[in-house]
Amino acid sequence: MENFCLTKDKVLRINSDTYLLIFEERLPFEPGQFVMIETPQLVRKPFMLGRWNEALAISVQMKGVGTRYIVQEARKLKAHGPLGKAFVPPEGRGVVVASPTCVTMANYLQKRCNCEVVIGSKTQVRFELPFRTVVGDHEFLRLLPTLQYDWCLVAGSDSMKRVVWETFKNKKEHLFFTLEEYMGCGVGACKSCSFLASSGLKYVCKDGPIFRGDELCWE
Numbered sequence: 001m002e003n004f005c006l007t008k009d010k011v012l013r014i015n016s017d018t019y020l021l022i023f024e025e026r027l028p029f030e031p032g033q034f035v036m037i038e039t040p041q042l043v044r045k046p047f048m049l050g051r052w053n054e055a056l057a058i059s060v061q062m063k064g065v066g067t068r069y070i071v072q073e074a075r076k077l078k079a080h081g082p083l084g085k086a087f088v089p090p091e092g093r094g095v096v097v098a099s100p101t102c103v104t105m106a107n108y109l110q111k112r113c114n115c116e117v118v119i120g121s122k123t124q125v126r127f128e129l130p131f132r133t134v135v136g137d138h139e140f141l142r143l144l145p146t147l148q149y150d151w152c153l154v155a156g157s158d159s160m161k162r163v164v165w166e167t168f169k170n171k172k173e174h175l176f177f178t179l180e181e182y183m184g185c186g187v188g189a190c191k192s193c194s195f196l197a198s199s200g201l202k203y204v205c206k207d208g209p210i211f212r213g214d215e216l217c218w219e
């Protein structure tokens with residue numbers, strides 16, 4: 001875990017508000033780990049690490065001044081990581097259900113463990129992704145019950161997680177969820193990411209950010 005600089009090589013727009021950032025640097029990391037990126041407001045934001053065409057990459061939903069700085073203004077970014085626990089998938093056929101904000105992580109996981117990837121986007125996707133992609137809630141809700149898997153990782157918005165949870169909660173020990181959006185400092189200092197799991201108190205930044213469905217008390 002260290003401080004380093006990330007230099008943007010390419011920025012690709014995925015949909016109306018989400019961008020794929022490809023970096024020049026090389027960084028060893030495991031699927032499921034994340035990086036904290038600094039903004040001028042001195043707030044660090046977490047992003048799941050991934051790859052695109054072998055290069056280090058993240059995807060970013062631009063929704064405020066901090067993410068606008070990361071996507072549009074800075075060429076070099078101050079970062080800290082890799083952080084968090086690696087995700088080790090169980091045996092069997094896996095599927096990653098992700099929103100465009102986690103597309104690079106999903107891509108890396110597919111390369112590492114040959115799982116299927118399904119992308120659910122709220123708005124039209126601007127370029128062809130190398131995965132099955134559905135646009136809009138209606139299409140997503142039609143697709144979900146057709147998925148066949150031994151394990152399923154959900155990496156997306158809160159509403160996406162809730163829908164998948166409701167659909168498959170009878171086999172929640174086969175579900176996994178990324179919770180990186182609940183983090184503050186990312187390094188175990190602020191305690192803002194704590195939650196009560198079925199096995200006791202957990203911290204998203206230290207014990208996660210990926211948790212098995214039966215750890216989460218979402219009923």
Ligand code: FES
Nearest residue numbers: 184186190191205
């Ligand atoms: S994000 Fe600060 S303690 Fe986990």
